[in-house]
Amino acid sequence: MKILVLAKQVPATTDLTFGKNGIVNRESVPKTVNPDDESAVELAIQIAESVSGEVVLATMGPESASEMLSELGAMGCASCCHIFDDSLNGADLVATANVFAALAKKVNAGMVICGASAADGKGGLLPSAIASLLGWDCLNQVSSVEDFSSEPIVVFNYQGKKTKAKVKNPSVLSVYKTVAEPRIPDVMAVLSAPQPEKLAISDLDINQKALEFDQRCEVVNVENVKKERKNKIWEGIESFSDFHAELKKEGF
Amino acid sequence: MKIFILAHTHSDKDLCAKLSNQISADGAIWIGEKCDFDFFGVEDLIHVDSNNSIKSGRRLSDHFDEQVVIVGLDDGFTGEILASFSVSAYEPVVWGCHGFDYCKDDSDIVLQKYGFGGKVLYTSKISSGCVQFNSKAIDSSAREAKNPSVVSLDGQDSVSFEILESVESSDENKDVTSADVVVSGGRGIQGPEGFESLKKLAGKLDAAVGASRAVVDMGWIDYSHQIGQTGKSVSPKLYVAFGISGAVQHRAGIQNSSVIVAINTDRNAPIFDICDYGIVADWKEVLEKWVSV
C-alpha cells in the first residue's frame, strides 16, 4: 500500500504582512513545519513499516518548502513531491484539495494522512475535502493510534465525540501531533533521503474550474487589528480583593 | 441566491434558531435522524438522513441547481459536510466568520473573520458557497417556530470505518474553543499537579482548562488543551493565564478574548502588556483565594 502524507511549511512568527487578496507574504518570514504534520509523517512511516508499504510525502508551497521535504523525507519516506506552481499562489480549499486528490490518484495511494489543521489557517477542512473528491471517508482529529496496521485502530472526533474505530482503507486520516513522536533521522538516513521531485499543475489531472479560485471569493479588505486593553495591574497578593472586585464589576 | 442554515443531529437547536434569525435563512438543511424541525423558523427544509458527513456534502451538491449560501456552526462535523459540498460544487468555504451581511449593491454576502489569532480582520464577499459561523458571534434572538415543508434526499449512507466504542470525555475536557471562560496554566504552575488546582477554579467559573505549549510538550496536559499559534485559537469572554509568560505564539491564540487576566510573579512578563487585569503574585496564592471567595 502507498500512503500519501501531506506536510505544510507555516510561518514561525505571527509578524506577517499581506499582499493582494489578503495572501500572506510567505517568502520573507522564518518558517517551520506544521507541528501536526511531523507526527503525520511518523504515523505514515510506522504503518508503512508494518504493512511493507511505502510513504510518498508531498507539499504544495514556495521554493523553500523543498528543504522541509528533504528533512521530513529523511525520516523514511520512499519519495517526495513538491507541487510548485506560481498559478497556485493563494489557492483556496477547492484548488488545494483538487491538487492533492489528483496526486493521490497519480501515485495510486491507498491512504492519505495529514495534520488535523495548519497553524496558519486552522480551518481543518482540507482532509474532508480531499476525501470527498476521492470518494473515500475521512477520520478527523485522530488523537491516538493503537494498532499500526493496514487497518489501524484510532481514536478520533466523530460528530463531536471521541470515538474509537477501526479504519477501513482507502481512507483519509487527519491527525494531531499526539499520534506519534517524530523520529530524528540519523546521518545515513539524511544522506540517503529521497530528492524532492518538482511537479507543476500541468503534471496533474485537474479540472480547470477547480483552479479558478480568484472568482470564488473576493477579499475586499485586510486590516491589522489592535485591541485596546485596560492594562490594570496590581502588585502583591494583598491586592487580591481589589483585583477580584474589578473582575466582579466585569460580571465574572 | 438563497440562504440555507445547515445543522445536524448533534447541533444545539437553540443556537440554530438564533443563527437562522441572524442570517435571515430562507431554508434549512438537516443531516441525521428526523426530528421536529420547527425551531429553524423556516418554510423549507431539506432532510438528509445520514451519519456520513462526506457523502451528505456530495448529496447536497447534487441536489442544488440554484446558487445557494449554506451557513453552519463551527463544529467539526459541520465543517466536514461543508468541505465536501464545497469541493463537489466548486464553491468557496469561509470558516470562522463572525460577520454576515448582505451587500445591497450586488446582493453578495459580505463576511468578516479574524485571521492569525485576531491580528488581522478579513472582509470578503461571496455570491454563493459555504460559511462556518463562529457560535460566539451569534447575538440574535431565536426565530419564531414554524413548521417547514420537508424534502428528503436519499440518505442512509453508512460509514466505511468500524465504530468500536465512544470514548467518554469528562467535563474537565470541556472544549477551550467553545467555553465562555478559559483558565490556562503555563510553566509557572510548576508541574502537572498544578492543573488539578486549576481545575477547581475552572469548576467554579464553569471554565475550560487551557495550557501553553511548553507544558503540553512536557506532557503535563493533553495537546487538545494547547492554546496559541500551533494550538487552538480561543475567543472566550474571560481568559485567565496562570504562570504563562505570554510569548508571541501564545498570544496569537488569545487575542480575540474579551477580557484577559494575567497572574505572574514577573512584572516584566509580556503577558502583562496585553492583559486587561493582572496581578503580580504567586499563582497558587491567587488561585486559593479565588477558589475560596
Ligand SMILES: Cc1cc2nc3c(=O)[nH]c(=O)nc-3n(C[C@H](O)[C@H](O)[C@H](O)COP(=O)(O)OP(=O)(O)OC[C@H]3O[C@@H](n4cnc5c(N)ncnc54)[C@H](O)[C@@H]3O)c2cc1C
Ligand atoms: C513555531 C512555534 C510555535 C509555537 N506555538 C505555541 C503555541 O501554540 N502556544 C504556546 O503557548 N506556545 C507556543 N510556542 C512556544 C512559545 O514560544 C513559548 O515557549 C511558550 O508559550 C512558553 O510557555 P510558558 O509561558 O508556559 O512558559 P515560560 O515562557 O517559561 O513562562 C512561564 C512563566 O511563569 C511565570 N512564573 C514562574 N513561577 C511562577 C509562579 N510561582 N507564579 C506565577 N507565575 C510564575 C514566569 O515568570 C514566566 O513568565 C511556539 C513556539 C514556536 C517556535
